[in-house]
Amino acid sequence: xxxxxxxxxxxxxxxxxxxxxxxxxxxxxxxxxxxxxxxxxxxxxxxxxxxxxxxxxxxxxxxxxxxxxxxxxxxxxxxxxxxxxxxxxxxxxxxxxxxxxxxxxxxxxxxxxxxxxxxxxxxxxxxxxxxxxxxxxxxxxxxxxxxxxxxx
Numbered sequence: 001x002x003x004x005x006x007x008x009x010x011x012x013x014x015x016x017x018x019x020x021x022x023x024x025x026x027x028x029x030x031x032x033x034x035x036x037x038x039x040x041x042x043x044x045x046x047x048x049x050x051x052x053x054x055x056x057x058x059x060x061x062x063x064x065x066x067x068x069x070x071x072x073x074x075x076x077x078x079x080x081x082x083x084x085x086x087x088x089x090x091x092x093x094x095x096x097x098x099x100x101x102x103x104x105x106x107x108x109x110x111x112x113x114x115x116x117x118x119x120x121x122x123x124x125x126x127x128x129x130x131x132x133x134x135x136x137x138x139x140x141x142x143x144x145x146x147x148x149x150x151x152x
Contacts (some may be wrong), residue, residue: 007066008145010136012111014060022052062109064134066145071120073109073134080150083132084121086143091115097133108133118142 029048033040065072070079089097094117098110107129110117114135122129136142 007149008138008142009065009067010063010138010142012060012062012064012109012114012135012137014056015113018056018060019053022056023049025049025052062111064109064136064142066142066149069149071132071146073107073132076107076109076132078107078122078132080146082122082124082127083146083150084123086146087119088139088143089117089119094135102133103130105129106131106133110135118146120146 026045026047026049030041030045033044062074063072064074066080069081070077071083072078094115097117097119098108102108105128107122110133114137116137116139117133117135118139120132120134122131134142
């Protein structure tokens with residue numbers, strides 16, 4: 001028997017251009033070590049590229065999942081019973097909630113390279129967090145998964 005797939009699972013990977021920038025960091029490290037000879041130059045290229053790639057990979061490893069009655073967003077695990085109705089935000093509205101409408105107490109898993117988002121009110125009276133803001137490339141899918149999992 002195979003376990004069922006979660007209703008929503010998204011990894012907020014970094015854009016492809018960031019990987020080219022990581023390679024550029026490696027080239028810059030190689031150029032700094034160029035006066036020392038061939039081996040240090042190659043070590044700088046490999047080491048600098050690897051270090052920059054680790055940073056890009058770590059930043060792009062954020063995951064959003066709706067699984068087992070919970071919303072798992074990055075390090076946070078929030079029971080669906082503590083959440084209200086999800087609100088799909090288009091690019092303009094998402095930008096507003098990231099900037100001038102933002103509340104410092106809110107939980108925000110945002111990535112600047114993802115234009116759309118979902119905002120969900122936190123209904124738990126003991127939780128000081130007013131809402132959860134999640135950058136997502138599929139806001140309608142996330143909202144449907146949250147609504148569907150709450151009613152199930």
